[in-house]
Amino acid sequence: MVTVRAPATSANLGSGFDVFGAALSRPADVVTVEKAAETTIEVTGVGAQYIPEDPEKNTVGAVVEALDAPARIHIDKGVRPASGLGSSAASAAGAAVALNRLYDRGLSRKELVPIAAEGEAVVSGVAHADNVAPSILGGFTVTTAEGTWSVDAGIPLVVCLPDVAVSTRDARRVVPETASMDALVETVGNAATLAVGMCRSDPELVGLGMDDPVVTPERARLITGYDAVRDAAFETGATGVTVSGAGPAVIAACRERDRRDVAAGMLDAFAGAGIEARAYQTQIGRGSTVLEE
Numbered sequence: 001m002v003t004v005r006a007p008a009t010s011a012n013l014g015s016g017f018d019v020f021g022a023a024l025s026r027p028a029d030v031v032t033v034e035k036a037a038e039t040t041i042e043v044t045g046v047g048a049q050y051i052p053e054d055p056e057k058n059t060v061g062a063v064v065e066a067l068d069a070p071a072r073i074h075i076d077k078g079v080r081p082a083s084g085l086g087s088s089a090a091s092a093a094g095a096a097v098a099l100n101r102l103y104d105r106g107l108s109r110k111e112l113v114p115i116a117a118e119g120e121a122v123v124s125g126v127a128h129a130d131n132v133a134p135s136i137l138g139g140f141t142v143t144t145a146e147g148t149w150s151v152d153a154g155i156p157l158v159v160c161l162p163d164v165a166v167s168t169r170d171a172r173r174v175v176p177e178t179a180s181m182d183a184l185v186e187t188v189g190n191a192a193t194l195a196v197g198m199c200r201s202d203p204e205l206v207g208l209g210m211d212d213p214v215v216t217p218e219r220a221r222l223i224t225g226y227d228a229v230r231d232a233a234f235e236t237g238a239t240g241v242t243v244s245g246a247g248p249a250v251i252a253a254c255r256e257r258d259r260r261d262v263a264a265g266m267l268d269a270f271a272g273a274g275i276e277a278r279a280y281q282t283q284i285g286r287g288s289t290v291l292e293e
């Protein structure tokens with residue numbers, strides 16, 4: 001038996017659509033696997049009632065297939081589904097790390113990234129790896145067709161999750177198909193600023209680099225109260241604010257001393273828009289951790 005804690009993640013970080021990701025110190029899924037002749041999946045925890053236990057429909061089923069590693073699998077969800085916090089990815093990442101150990105497949109963590117990404121194709125139609133990469137490797141990650149690179153970064157964060165669901169599949173439908181050269185130049189500049197900020201663990205630069213003129217404005221429209229929440233976060237000390245993944249969670253970078261105020265400001269603003277929400281005071285954290293084997 002192997003048990004793995006796989007963290008929630010925030011993809012895109014504004015300017016790095018389908019490329020950037022960050023592991024969050026909390027919340028997390030816990031995935032337990034035991035060898036079995038046939039794969040079975042049991043799901044408990046936050047939002048378990050919305051998650052299929054059929055291996056064809058659950059993200060971990062694709063990981064089992066890719067590793068040829070049938071197992072009895074228990075997923076204890078700490079990351080709510082359809083949150084923008086890489087819920088589907090956390091289970092896939094945890095299963096990839098756990099099954100690799102259980103069956104001694106000997107794959108490196110980087111080699112597990114495309115395998116876990118197969119699970120994302122099951123739910124969103126695209127094997128985007130920007131959530132599974134940080135959930136497996138930890139830190140801030142950059143994933144391209146050429147591979148994945150990661151750095152540890154000390155950035156305090158607030159993730160505010162409203163009590164509404166947005167599926168990644170639906171939120172991908174609003175992504176514009178084209179962008180102007182001006183928007184491209186701005187996005188590259190912001191993404192580069194953010195990456196330098198991560199390498200320096202500098203919340204100011206990371207926040208500056210979160211702005212994105214292309215995808216985020218379209219996604220923000222799907223989140224009731226987004227503009228008020230963004231304004232409130234800046235007023236209480238955030239250095240940058242954007243949609244987390246495909247939403248509806250909203251992520252803010254800040255200095256540690258401001259984190260509590262930013263969380264309270266964002267919650268108040270969602271409440272003002274008539275939306276219940278939960279705020280996680282978190283930071284960039286480690287990747288999947290083996291708890292027991």
Ligand SMILES: Nc1ncnc2c1ncn2[C@@H]1O[C@H](COP(=O)(O)OP(=O)(O)O)[C@@H](O)[C@H]1O
Pocket residue numbers: 050051052057058059060075080081082083084085086087088089091092123124166167168169245246
């Ligand atoms: N192990 C899993 N954990 C979470 N969601 C899963 C899992 N397997 C399948 N799903 C489905 O994936 C969808 C949530 O994924 P997604 O829309 O990408 O949101 P998130 O941003 O939370 O990952 C839901 O429809 C859910 O039923």
Ligand SMILES: N[C@@H](CCOP(=O)(O)O)C(=O)O
Pocket residue numbers: 009011012017018019083084085086087128130131168171172244245246247
């Ligand atoms: N790059 C993807 C990331 C989706 O993240 P999730 O946490 O919402 O699943 C996208 O923006 O579609």
